[in-house]
Amino acid sequence: MISLLLADDQALLRKTLRMLLEADPGLTVVGEAADGGEAVDLTLEHRPDLVLMDIRMPRVDGLEATRRIKRERPDTRILVLTTFEVDEYVFAALRAGAAGFLGKGVDPAELLAAIRTVARGDALLSPSATKALIARFREAAAPGPADSARLADLTPREREVMALVGAGLSNDEISVRLGLSPHTVKTHINRTMSKLRVGDRAQLVIIAYEAGLVRPGGLRPR
Structure with a gap:
């Protein structure tokens, strides 16, 4: 059983994700966070295997929350689920310790597969995120x-x-x-x-x- 925490400032999206994930017998949602600070607190309290993390959230954003979680609980896997698959976010999320990066337009079956991929220790990037990351390094110096x-x-x-x-x-x-x-x-x-x-x-x-x-x-x- 994979335990998950949902971190997103949109309540409707959290509820929709929760219904999707809990319909899978191999997954359980242990909490919901409306901002990055709450995501950190709930991660330390519930110790989920994986956090589904949005980037743009009030007060503490998903990037800073990811850094704090990985510092306090390095074994927690973080899968970023965001609308913004741009190079600075992809690079910053991976730098912060995220193990995966997906757009919110992902198909439900792809999301479930991605959760299992990241939970077992592999990294995962959507095609758009991969292109953004490659573009980031293409522009970088040797x-x-x-x-x-x-x-x-x-x-x-x-x-x-x-x-x-x-x-x-x-x-x-x-x-x-x-x-x-x-x-x-x-x-x-x-x-x-x-x-x-x-x-x-x-x-x-x-x-x-x-x-x-x-x-x-x-x-x-x-």
């Missing part, structure tokens, strides 16, 4: 020495796996690409996250781009 230095403690294999994570491949796809078992791939990813002190795959994607392991449009040429 990686500098400080960015590359962050990878100094990684083994060549860990860098290779990280680059494929950054390119959007799943564990199974990486397993096939490199001829490794899924368990070995997962081990490499966990060790990489530990060395880089990040909590999930979304953070690995950002670092992979910043360090130049991945270029917008694909992997870095060898």
Whole structure:
């Protein structure tokens, strides 16, 4: 059973989402928050597995709420559900610790699938959010020495796996690409996250781009 908290300033949307989610026997909603501050308080109280987080909310917005939640409860997964799939929001949400980013126009079946994807530890971006993120890095300057230095403690294999994570491949796809078992791939990813002190795959994607392991449009040429 996946427990969820809903954070959105629109009461009607929260009620609609609650009905949709609670119709699924594998999901349960443990609370609703009308702003980011309330989302933080209710997360600490109810300890949900996942928070569905809006960005634009009064008083404390979803980005700041995400930062606070990840600081206090790093194991809580956060899936941003917003109307605004623009590059600054996508990048800021992932930077804050969100593991997924979807538009509010998403199909209900896609939302349910996304919740399960994020809850099991994978990162997820809608096609629009992915384009926005790539655009953000396309405009960025080339990686500098400080960015590359962050990878100094990684083994060549860990860098290779990280680059494929950054390119959007799943564990199974990486397993096939490199001829490794899924368990070995997962081990490499966990060790990489530990060395880089990040909590999930979304953070690995950002670092992979910043360090130049991945270029917008694909992997870095060898």
